[in-house]
Amino acid sequence: MKIVLITGANRSIGLETVKQLSKKGLFVYLGTRDLAKGEEVVKKLHEKGFQNIQAIQIDVTNAESALEAKNIIKKEKGKLDILINNAGILGDIPQDPSTTSVKNIQKVFDTNFFGVITVTQTFLELLKKSDSPRISNITSGLGSLTLHSDPTWKYYAIKAVSYVSSKTALNAFTVTLAHELKELPFKVNSIDPGYTATDFNHHSGPGSVESAARFIIKHTLLDENGPTGKFFSNDIEDESEESPW
Structure with a gap:
């Protein structure tokens, strides 16, 4: 059984x-800052028939x-x-x-960029024990x-400097990490x-969480011939679903 960790889950x-x-039969650690809240979410999921899910702080x-x-x-x-x-945050608005x-920009970077690096570097030891390790960095168009x-x-008109810059930096981390691990x-x-x-955008987006999750999973559960170091977007109307950097 494959083991998954999702932050901000x-x-x-x-x-x-x-x-x-969970429905696909994977064991999922539901990452949460507040363990009590996470355990309550997992309890409700179990009551609805979901299996192999465990909250982790x-x-x-x-x-x-x-x-x-990681030690757990x-x-x-x-x-x-x-x-x-x-896991990600938008930061205070407006962001001209x-x-x-x-301070605002640093706060967003702490979660969206430095937080990803911290978690990734911490878990590389366990990922290297997998036969088919996968790292998906959830970004934004x-x-x-x-x-x-x-x-x-x-x-084009959305130029929120804290959020936009943090996701651009995250994409750069993806490219460099994929290159380091390419062998x-x-x-x-x-x-x-x-x-x-x-809740992140006051429910203003046109897409559903179901579609978003399916897209993440599609580009995470890749076989050995799957791509690495790419940027996929659910908003790209192209068969490749690749976004330009």
Whole structure:
């Protein structure tokens, strides 16, 4: 049975991804900053018939928290097959580049960028024990500098500096990590689930969490011939579903 860890998984897209992976027969650690809340979510899932789900406390901005989570999974399972770096924040709005404080930008980067690096580096030891390790960094189409330079792009006007910059940086981490691990059986990709209606955006997105989770899973459960170092987006109307960087 494959072992999965999803950060920020107690609600919205993360929670739906937990549910769909559980239905596929994988064992899923539901990562949550508040363990009590996470355990309550898991209890409700079990009551609805979902199996092989366990809450685990992890604050991606806290290296000690990540290490404690890693030690728990190491003791209980001995390995990790899939890491989905889903935890993310939007930051204070508005985010005009001329006035947004460095403090605001740093806060967003702490979760969306440095948090991903912390968790990934912490869990590499367990991922390397897997026959087919997968790392999916959940990004946003707003992280594409190419699209941000195209005035015809439908989201061209959204230039929230804290969030946009953090996702662009995250995409750069994906590229460099995939290159470092290219001789190993890793698949490391950035995945944009699309503009989805969630608490994150006051349910303003047109997409559903079900569609978003399916997209994440599609580009995470790759076979040995699958791509690595790519940027996939649920908002790209192209057969490849690849977004420009």
